[in-house]
Amino acid sequence: MWKTRITEMLGIQYPIIQGAFHGFGTSPLASAVSEAGGLGMITAHALNTPQGLREDIHRLKSKTDKPFGVNITLSLCQDIDRMIDVILDEGVPVVETSVYRADKYGKRLQAAGVKWIHKVATVKHALSAEAQGADAVVIIGLEGTGFKNPIQLPTLIAIPWAVRQIKIPVIAGGGIGDSHGFMAALSMGAEAVYMGTAFMATKECPISDHYKQILVKGNPTDPKFRDRNLASPKNDEEYSRVMEKKGTMPDEEWLLELEKAMAKSTGEFPQNEMEMIMQFAPGSLAIAVTDKIVTVKELIENIITGAEAIRQRWAMG
Numbered sequence: 001m002w003k004t005r006i007t008e009m010l011g012i013q014y015p016i017i018q019g020a021f022h023g024f025g026t027s028p029l030a031s032a033v034s035e036a037g038g039l040g041m042i043t044a045h046a047l048n049t050p051q052g053l054r055e056d057i058h059r060l061k062s063k064t065d066k067p068f069g070v071n072i073t074l075s076l077c078q079d080i081d082r083m084i085d086v087i088l089d090e091g092v093p094v095v096e097t098s099v100y101r102a103d104k105y106g107k108r109l110q111a112a113g114v115k116w117i118h119k120v121a122t123v124k125h126a127l128s129a130e131a132q133g134a135d136a137v138v139i140i141g142l143e144g145t146g147f148k149n150p151i152q153l154p155t156l157i158a159i160p161w162a163v164r165q166i167k168i169p170v171i172a173g174g175g176i177g178d179s180h181g182f183m184a185a186l187s188m189g190a191e192a193v194y195m196g197t198a199f200m201a202t203k204e205c206p207i208s209d210h211y212k213q214i215l216v217k218g219n220p221t222d223p224k225f226r227d228r229n230l231a232s233p234k235n236d237e238e239y240s241r242v243m244e245k246k247g248t249m250p251d252e253e254w255l256l257e258l259e260k261a262m263a264k265s266t267g268e269f270p271q272n273e274m275e276m277i278m279q280f281a282p283g284s285l286a287i288a289v290t291d292k293i294v295t296v297k298e299l300i301e302n303i304i305t306g307a308e309a310i311r312q313r314w315a316m317g
């Protein structure tokens with residue numbers, strides 16, 4: 001009923017993909033998403049080492065036999081070649097790479113029969129990923145959280161503009177968290193939705209209840225959410241200076257510099273890793289439609305039931 005090229009390609013029931021998460025993108029959440037009919041995603045660098053990744057894949061497989069993916073975030077994941085050894089060894093069917101150019105890894109994965117999806121923030125980079133041979137692209141609009149780009153566009157503009165130019169399936173992310181966003185994304189020509197923040201407010205997500213409450217009670221006009229997400233970095237001198245430093249210092253230090261340049265903040269950054277993650281990416285404007293902590297199954301069922309109701313209303317004219 002919700003068949004798209006993505007559900008066919010990945011062998012999933014619903015065109016819903018769970019986002020990658022630094023720090024907590026592990027099997028408790030990923031297995032629940034896959035089991036509920038979406039594509040759950042383990043984030044390789046959340047497990048730190050290839051052995052850690054292998055053990056978490058085993059934990060996921062003990063909870064579900066449905067398809068799942070592994071994310072490799074280029075700026076943050078260490079030891080990528082050995083992470084890919086584990087991915088191939090364990091028969092992981094889908095890999096999502098994110099940030100920068102990943103065709104070197106994508107080609108190795110595809111040669112072994114793995115589907116390679118690349119996640120980007122701009123239509124320009126989605127076109128490059130297609131030219132480099134990716135099987136599908138995820139485009140995150142400005143409403144979403146994560147790395148921002150000076151030429152990033154809102155989801156409502158980026159997706160239809162991309163679909164006009166790109167032949168491989170486009171997956172929409174950024175501010176999507178309910179049946180309305182789901183239907184909007186599919187109407188714009190996306191073949192699946194990609195959600196981060198909405199999955200953070202589920203019972204299975206291994207973050208504290210304190211952060212889940214911040215998300216469900218949060219107001220999208222609060223500057224912490226609105227300004228942080230909508231203010232794409234200015235391509236100014238400070239931003240360029242930080243971008244040039246990439247690779248010359250440990251990634252954690254570089255990310256803090258990038259964050260300061262983007263947020264124009266000189267404030268102190270917390271030492272605690274989880275505090276740091278949440279300050280860097282406190283959740284997106286999807287909090288507008290995230291008002292209850294539910295199980296992953298309930299979230300997916302609510303989206304699908306709501307989408308079916310919308311479809312029926314449209315059919316009745």
Ligand SMILES: Cc1cc2nc3c(=O)[nH]c(=O)nc-3n(C[C@H](O)[C@H](O)[C@H](O)COP(=O)(O)O)c2cc1C
Nearest residue numbers: 019020021022098144145146175195196197281284
């Ligand atoms: C706390 C947090 C950590 C994230 N860490 C990563 C990461 O390590 N790698 C990555 O590719 N995306 C990361 N993301 C981005 C999400 O995977 C996803 O692209 C984004 O949340 C989509 O927008 P949405 O929140 O509006 O659904 C993170 C997002 C959040 C909120």
